[in-house]
Amino acid sequence: MSSYYPRTKDLTRTRKSVTDSPPSSPSYTDKNYRHERLSRYDSTGESATDKPMGRTSSYTRRETRLAALNKQEQDSAAKDYKKMYTEALQENERLKSRLQDSKQELVKIRSQLEKVAQRQDRMTERSTVLETEKREKQALDKRVTDMEEEIKVLTELKSDNQRLKDENGALIRVISKLSK
Numbered sequence: 001m002s003s004y005y006p007r008t009k010d011l012t013r014t015r016k017s018v019t020d021s022p023p024s025s026p027s028y029t030d031k032n033y034r035h036e037r038l039s040r041y042d043s044t045g046e047s048a049t050d051k052p053m054g055r056t057s058s059y060t061r062r063e064t065r066l067a068a069l070n071k072q073e074q075d076s077a078a079k080d081y082k083k084m085y086t087e088a089l090q091e092n093e094r095l096k097s098r099l100q101d102s103k104q105e106l107v108k109i110r111s112q113l114e115k116v117a118q119r120q121d122r123m124t125e126r127s128t129v130l131e132t133e134k135r136e137k138q139a140l141d142k143r144v145t146d147m148e149e150e151i152k153v154l155t156e157l158k159s160d161n162q163r164l165k166d167e168n169g170a171l172i173r174v175i176s177k178l179s180k
Helices: 007-020 028-039 054-179
Strands: none
Touching: none
């Protein structure tokens, strides 16, 4: 770029553009200057530098005012800390009592749960005992019916045996008569 524009032309263009432009509005520095100028005067219109004690007394007043505010804040903060501490203690005690109540309730609920579990175990045991008793009863009933059937078969066999004995005795008598 330096080959297209000589250095001297470039600087003069930027200087002219800054100085040639008319001010459209008061610049920020102008406002600050005006504010500083106004703040040098007190309410009577006299310059603060004209009065040798003006700046020192306003400074002292400001410092005492700030010190008083700080002291009030510290006092209120100290009071607030005390208040917050007592509130925290009260809250802590309230929470401790709630914790104790919750622990007692938990103990009661656990005991109730154990009772229910024991009842359920008993009922489960009873139901298993009942089921085993039912199975045993069914097995016994089946055995009884099987034995009754065997008894019937045995009685039939006894009767058949007796009949065969009778027939055998009759045959022996017939054979003995025939052989005589």
